[in-house]
Amino acid sequence: xxxxxxxxxxxxxxxxxxxxxxxxxxxxxxxxxxxxxxxxxxxxxxxxxxxxxxxxxxxxxxxxxxxxxxxxxxxxxxxxxxxxxxxxxxxxxxxxxxxxxxxxxxxxxxxxxxxxxxxxxxxxxxxxxxxxxxxxxxxxxxxxxxxxxxxxxxxxxxxxxxxxxxxxxxxxxxxxxxxxxxxxxxxxxxxxxx
Numbered sequence: 001x002x003x004x005x006x007x008x009x010x011x012x013x014x015x016x017x018x019x020x021x022x023x024x025x026x027x028x029x030x031x032x033x034x035x036x037x038x039x040x041x042x043x044x045x046x047x048x049x050x051x052x053x054x055x056x057x058x059x060x061x062x063x064x065x066x067x068x069x070x071x072x073x074x075x076x077x078x079x080x081x082x083x084x085x086x087x088x089x090x091x092x093x094x095x096x097x098x099x100x101x102x103x104x105x106x107x108x109x110x111x112x113x114x115x116x117x118x119x120x121x122x123x124x125x126x127x128x129x130x131x132x133x134x135x136x137x138x139x140x141x142x143x144x145x146x147x148x149x150x151x152x153x154x155x156x157x158x159x160x161x162x163x164x165x166x167x168x169x170x171x172x173x174x175x176x177x178x179x180x181x182x183x184x185x186x187x188x189x190x191x192x193x194x
Contacts, residue, residue, distance in 0.1 A: 005176075006176055009172050009175055009176045010172070010176075012172065013168060013169065013172040016168045016172075017165055017168065020161060020164055020165055020168070024156055024158075024161045027153075027156035028156050030153050031152075031153050031154070031155060031156055034151065034152045034153045035152060037148075038148045038149050038151065038152055041144075041145075041148040042144075042145045042148050042149070045141050045144045045145055045148070046141060046145075048141070049137050049138070049140075049141040052137045053134060053137060056130055056133050056134055056137070059130070060127070060130045063123070063126055063127075063130075067119070067123045070119055071116065071119060071120075074112060074115055074116055074119060075112075075116075077112065078108065078109060078112030078113075078116075081108045081112070082105055082108050082109060085104055085105055085108055086101075086105060089101040089104065089105075176189070177189050
C-alpha cells in the first residue's frame with residue numbers, strides 16, 4: 001500500500017473529525033440559541049401577565065371603591081326616604097311608629113335592603129369575574145411558556161460524538177489496515193505476516 005494512500009486516508013479521517021467537531025459546535029450553538037429564544041419569550045410572556053394582573057387589580061380596586069360609594073349612596077337614600085316618609089306621615093297627623101305608618105317606613109327599609117342585597121350580589125359576581133380573569137391570565141401564560149419550551153432542541157450528545165469519532169477511526173483503520181488477498185482472505189497490513 002502506498003504512503004500516499006495512507007496519508008490520504010489519514011487526511012480524510014482528520015477532515016471527518018473536524019466535520020464532526022464543527023457539527024457538534026453547531027449543535028451546541030443551536031441548543032443555546034433555542035434556549036435563549038425560549039427564555040426571552042417566557043420573560044415577555046411573564047411581563048405581559050404581570051401587566052395584565054396590574055390592570056385587573058386596578059379594575060378591582062376601582063370596583064371596590066365604586067361599591068363602597070354606591071352602598072353609602074343607597075344607605076343615604078334609604079335614610080332620606082324614611083325621613084321624608086316620617087315627615088309626610090306626621091304632617092298628616094299620623095304616627096310613623098304605629099300601624100300603617102310603621103308599615104310604610106318598614107316597606108321603604110325593606111326595599112332599600114333588597115337594593116343593597118342586589119348590589120352586594122352583583123359585586124360578588126364581579127369579584128368572581130376578577131378571579132377568573134386572573135386564573136385565565138395564569139393559564140394562558142403557562143400555555144405560552146410551555147409552547148416556548150416545547151420547541152427547544154435537544155442537548156447535544158457528547159457520547160454520540162465520541163462514538164462517531166471512534167466509528168470513523170475504526171472505519172479508516174479497516175480501510176488502511178486490512179486488504180483482501182488474492183486467495184480472498186482478509187489480511188492485516190500491520191501484522192508482519194502477509
